[in-house]
Amino acid sequence: MSDLEKIRFLRQQVEYHRRKYYLEDAPEISDAEFDRMYRELEELEKAHPEFHDENSPIYRVGGVALDKFQKHIHTVPLKSLSDVFSFGELEEFLSRTAGCGNYTVEKKIDGLSVALIYKDGRFVSGATRGDGAVGEDVSGNLRTIASIPMTIPYTGYLEVRGEVYMPKASFEKLNAQRENAGEPLFANPRNAAAGSLRQLDPKVTAKRNLDILVFNLQKCDRSFETHAQTLDFISSCGFHVLDYRVAQNKEEVEEEIEAIGRERQGLSFDIDGAVVKINDLAMREKIGEGTNVPKWAVAYKFPPEQKPTKLLSIEVQVGRTGVLTPAANLVPVNLAGSTVSRATLHNIDNIREKDIRVGDTVVIQKAGDIIPEVVCSVKDEAHFARLVYEMPAVCPSCGEKVIRIEGESKTMCTNSACPAQRQRSIEHFASKDAMNIEGLGPAAVKALLDSRLISTISDLYTLEEGQLISLERMGKKSAENLLSSIEKSKEAGLARLIYALGIPNVGEKAGKALAKVYGDIERLFCATKEEISAIEDFGAVTAECVVSYFSHPQTRMLIEGLKKAGVKTKEEPVEKGGAFEGKTFVLTGTLPTLKRAQAGALIEQLGGKTSSSVSKLTDYVLAGEEAGSKLTKAQSLNIPIIDEETFLEMIEKAKEQSKNAD
Numbered sequence: 334m335s336d337l338e339k340i341r342f343l344r345q346q347v348e349y350h351r352r353k354y355y356l357e358d359a360p361e362i363s364d365a366e367f368d369r370m371y372r373e374l375e376e377l378e379k380a381h382p383e384f385h386d387e388n389s390p391i392y393r394v395g396g397v398a399l400d401k402f403q404k405h406i407h408t409v410p411l412k413s414l415s416d417v418f419s420f421g422e423l424e425e426f427l428s429r430t431a432g433c434g435n436y437t438v439e440k441k442i443d444g445l446s447v448a449l450i451y452k453d454g455r456f457v458s459g460a461t462r463g464d465g466a467v468g469e470d471v472s473g474n475l476r477t478i479a480s481i482p483m484t485i486p487y488t489g490y491l492e493v494r495g496e497v498y499m500p501k502a503s504f505e506k507l508n509a510q511r512e513n514a515g516e517p518l519f520a521n522p523r524n525a526a527a528g529s530l531r532q533l534d535p536k537v538t539a540k541r542n543l544d545i546l547v548f549n550l551q552k553c554d555r556s557f558e559t560h561a562q563t564l565d566f567i568s569s570c571g572f573h574v575l576d577y578r579v580a581q582n583k584e585e586v587e588e589e590i591e592a593i594g595r596e597r598q599g600l601s602f603d604i605d606g607a608v609v610k611i612n613d614l615a616m617r618e619k620i621g622e623g624t625n626v627p628k629w630a631v632a633y634k635f636p637p638e639q640k641p642t643k644l645l646s647i648e649v650q651v652g653r654t655g656v657l658t659p660a661a662n663l664v665p666v667n668l669a670g671s672t673v674s675r676a677t678l679h680n681i682d683n684i685r686e687k688d689i690r691v692g693d694t695v696v697i698q699k700a701g702d703i704i705p706e707v708v709c710s711v712k713d714e715a716h717f718a719r720l721v722y723e724m725p726a727v728c729p730s731c732g733e734k735v736i737r738i739e740g741e742s743k744t745m746c747t748n749s750a751c752p753a754q755r756q757r758s759i760e761h762f763a764s765k766d767a768m769n770i771e772g773l774g775p776a777a778v779k780a781l782l783d784s785r786l787i788s789t790i791s792d793l794y795t796l797e798e799g800q801l802i803s804l805e806r807m808g809k810k811s812a813e814n815l816l817s818s819i820e821k822s823k824e825a826g827l828a829r830l831i832y833a834l835g836i837p838n839v840g841e842k843a844g845k846a847l848a849k850v851y852g853d854i855e856r857l858f859c860a861t862k863e864e865i866s867a868i869e870d871f872g873a874v875t876a877e878c879v880v881s882y883f884s885h886p887q888t889r890m891l892i893e894g895l896k897k898a899g900v901k902t903k904e905e906p907v908e909k910g911g912a913f914e915g916k917t918f919v920l921t922g923t924l925p926t927l928k929r930a931q932a933g934a935l936i937e938q939l940g941g942k943t944s945s946s947v948s949k950l951t952d953y954v955l956a957g958e959e960a961g962s963k964l965t966k967a968q969s970l971n972i973p974i975i976d977e978e979t980f981l982e983m984i985e986k987a988k989e990q991s992k993n994a995d
C-alpha cells in the first residue's frame with residue numbers, strides 16, 4: 334500500500350469509528366486501538382503535506398485559526414418565517430392555505446441557522462445565515478461538529494439548511510466552567526452556540542460540543558415532490574434530520590403543536606416553537622414568497638416559559654454608576670434550559686406595583702436573551718401578612734445615605750469612594766470590550782481590593798509579581814499571565830480607554846467617536862458641551878456627562894497615573910505617504926518574535942493594510958512557522974514571501990528614508 338493509499342484508508346477508518354463512537358454510541362474497537370490509528374494518520378499527514386485534505390478527520394478537532402471570516406453569499410436565501418403567537422393567528426394561515434394539501438409540523442430549534450454545501454459527495458463549505466443573503470464562511474468550525482458528515486453517498490450538488498445548537502447539558506457544563514474561571518456566562522444555549530460557532534479558532538469550537546439538526550433542502554440536482562421526501566432523502570445521506578409529522582388538517586396540526594409543547598421540557602435541546610409548512614413543493618411555488626418570508630409556512634411561537642418558585646430574599650446590588658438594583662434570590666428552578674436562582678426586580682417602583690414581598694411565591698419567566706424576571710407574586714393569605722418591601726436607606730456597600738432621583742425609579746449611592754462602585758468600575762475597565770485584561774474577573778478584582786493592593790484603576794499598573802502571589806488562589810503562572818495582560822492593555826488605544834473609564838452614557842461606539850474626533854485624551858479635558866453634542870449620534874445628555882466627567886479633579890489624577898504607567902492616551906497617527914502606503918500584507922503562521930497584532934500595527938502605522946486572504950491584490954505575504962494554505966497560494970500566485978527578519982529590515986529602511994527626507 335502506498336502512503337497515499339494508506340492515508341485514504343486510515344481517513345475512512347477513523348471517520349467510520351469516530352461516528353460509531355460519537356453518534357451511534359456503539360464503538361467496534363477499543364479506545365486504545367482508535368488512538369493508535371488516529372496517531373498513525375496524524376503522523377502520515379504530517380509527513381505528506383502534499384496530500385492535505387481539509388475534510389480529513391484529523392481536522393475534526395479544529396484546523397487552522399483565522400484572522401476573520403470570509404463573506405459567503407447564499408445561493409438560496411436563508412429566509413426567516415413569519416411568527417404566530419396563538420391558535421387564532423395560526424388558523425388564519427391554515428384557512429388561507431386550505432386546499433393546498435397536507436402540512437408538515439416540526440419543532441423549531443432555538444439555535445443558529447447554517448447552510449452546508451456538498452459537491453461530488455464531499456463537504457465543500459458551510460456558512461452562517463447572516464442577514465439571510467450574505468453570511469460568514471465557518472467551514473472550519475462546522476467540520477468540528479461530529480454529526481456533520483464530511484462525505485455523503487449522493488454525488489450531485491446538495492445544499493441543506495440546519496440549525497446548530499448547544500445541547501442543554503453542554504450549556505450547563507460550559508457555564509459552570511466559565512463561572513469557575515471568572516468568565517462572563519452565556520445567557521442561554523442559543524447565545525452559547527452562536528458564540529461558539531463564531532470562534533476564529535476552530536479548536537475552541539471543537540471543545541464546545543455543538544450539534545446540528547438539518548431541516549431543509551435548499552438546493553439539489555435531484556427533484557422531489559414533497560418536503561417530507563426531501564427530509565427522508567437528506568436523512569439517507571447520513572445527516573441528523575429534525576423529525577416531522579405530516580398533518581392532514583387543522584385538528585392534526587394543532588394536536589401536533591400541543592404534543593411538541595408537552596415534549597419541550599424533556600428535550601435535550603431548546604425549542605421556541607413549532608413550524609408548520611405546506612408539504613407539496615409545487616404548491617409552495619404557486620403560493621410564493623413575500624418580500625422577507627415565504628407565504629407557505631409559519632412559525633408558531635410558544636409563550637415564554639413561566640415557573641413558580643419561592644422568593645427567599647431581596648438583595649440590593651450597587652452598580653458601577655451607583656444605581657441600586659434589587660435582585661431576587663429564589664429557590665432554584667429549571668427554566669427554559671437552565672437553572673435559575675436569581676432574577677431581576679428592576680427597581681423599587683416595579684416591586685411596589687407588583688406588590689412583591691419577601692417569602693412570597695413568585696412567578697418567574699425568561700424571554701429570549703433577557704435575564705430572568707419576576708412576573709408577579711401569588712396574593713395568598715400569607716402574602717398579606719408579610720412586610721411591604723422598602724429599599725434600604727443606606728448603601729449596602731459603603732453605608733452612606735442613598736438618594737432617590739426625582740421623577741425616576743432610580744435609587745443611588747453618590748459616594749465616589751463607595752467600594753462596590755469601585756469594584757464594578759475596575760471590572761468594567763478590565764472587561765473584554767474595554768481594556769481586555771484577561772484574568773481580571775470579578776473574583777480577582779475583589780481579591781486585589783480586599784488586600785488593598787489596589788484602590789484605583791491606575792494602581793493596576795503598579796502591581797508586581799510578588800504581591801500577586803501573596804493572594805489566595807493566585808499561582809505563579811496566573812500572576813505572570815495577569816501581569817502580562819495588564820502590560821498588553823497599555824496598548825489598547827484611546828477608543829477603548831475612553832469606554833473603559835466608564836463615563837455615564839458613553840458606550841463602545843461613543844468611545845470610538847470621541848477618540849476619532851479628539852485623538853488625544855488631553856483635548857477632552859477642554860472639550861465643550863456644544864462641541865461634543867455636534868458629533869453624530871451624541872445628545873446633550875451624553876455631552877454633559879463627558880464634560881462633567883473630565884471636570885473632576887479625580888479624573889485628572891487618574892489620567893496622570895495612567896500616563897505615568899505608560900498607558901496609551903493618544904491615537905497613533907497613521908503616517909501619510911508611509912513606506913507601506915497602498916500595500917496589502919497577508920500574515921500567516923507563527924512569527925519568531927512579533928505577535929500578529931504587533932506586525933499588523935506596524936504595517937498600519939506605515940500606511941499599509943492587512944488582509945486575511947491571499948489574492949492577486951496581495952503585495953507581500955509575511956510568513957512564519959507552520960504557515961499553511963496561504964503560503965501555498967502565495968507561491969502559486971508568485972507573490973513575494975518575506976520572513977520576520979526581512980520585514981523588520983523593510984521597516985528600518987523606511988524609517989531611515991523618512992529621516993533623510995526630513
Ligand SMILES: [Zn+2]
Pocket residue numbers: 651728729730731732733746747748751752753
Ligand atoms: Zn455606596
